[in-house]
Amino acid sequence: MNKVPMTVQGEQRLREELNQLKSEERPRVINAIAEAREHGDLKENAEYHAAREQQGFIEGRIKEIEAKLSAAQVIDVTKMPRTGKVIFGVTVELINLDSDEEVRYQIVGEDEADIKSGKISVTSPIARALIGKEESDVVLVRTPGGEVEYEIGDVQYI
Known part of the structure; x- marks a missing residue:
């Protein structure tokens, strides 16, 4: 299984x-x-x-x-080494490079996802683009409305 x-x-x-x-x-x-x-x-x-x-x-x-x-x-992200890398469970701050708008998401399991609470599924396009990246990296996320460039701000292991 x-x-x-x-x-x-x-x-x-x-x-x-x-x-x-x-x-x-x-x-x-x-x-x-x-x-x-x-x-x-x-x-x-x-x-x-x-x-x-x-x-x-x-x-x-x-x-x-x-x-x-x-x-x-x-997965208890609080027990993980704080490398600044985006992994499952972290809370990540993103800066939209077009609008300077900031958003915060926690990457969670599919059943836990709740966009209103800032929890996105590990299988979502945003999370897939972020996993493995690090603070200050720029990522391109394909959304239904087109491509959006984000800079990864703070990565928190909370």
């Missing part, structure tokens, strides 16, 4: 969700099913069918999270 890179925070979020699903959501839906069964005829029992459907979603999500965690290669 191929290992999938994941940050320490990404793994922690998945473990918290898994724990919540197993300790709170699963028992709650099991109780809802038991209560709905007590109401008699299951064919016409909307609460029973809704609870069973919810149980299916919860069990599916538990399996999905467990599979992600078993395939995860957790």
Whole structure:
């Protein structure tokens, strides 16, 4: 099985969700099913069918999270040597050479990516252009809107 890179925070979020699903959501839906069964005829029992459907979603999500965690290669960037090189997990400051606009991104695993939070997937075009480069390097990133030149500013191992 191929290992999938994941940050320490990404793994922690998945473990918290898994724990919540197993300790709170699963028992709650099991109780809802038991209560709905007590109401008699299951064919016409909307609460029973809704609870069973919810149980299916919860069990599916538990399996999905467990599979992600078993395939995860957790990378703690804070323990890496600070070489100024862009690697998985770093937070990198980029300066758009056309507009002088600065942006900050953390390079994370695919499941952790959230552009609104400044987290980009390691497989994204920007991250692929940055990996292996160093502070003050200029990179050309192909975007849907055309090519953009960035200078790599600060690379943080946080």
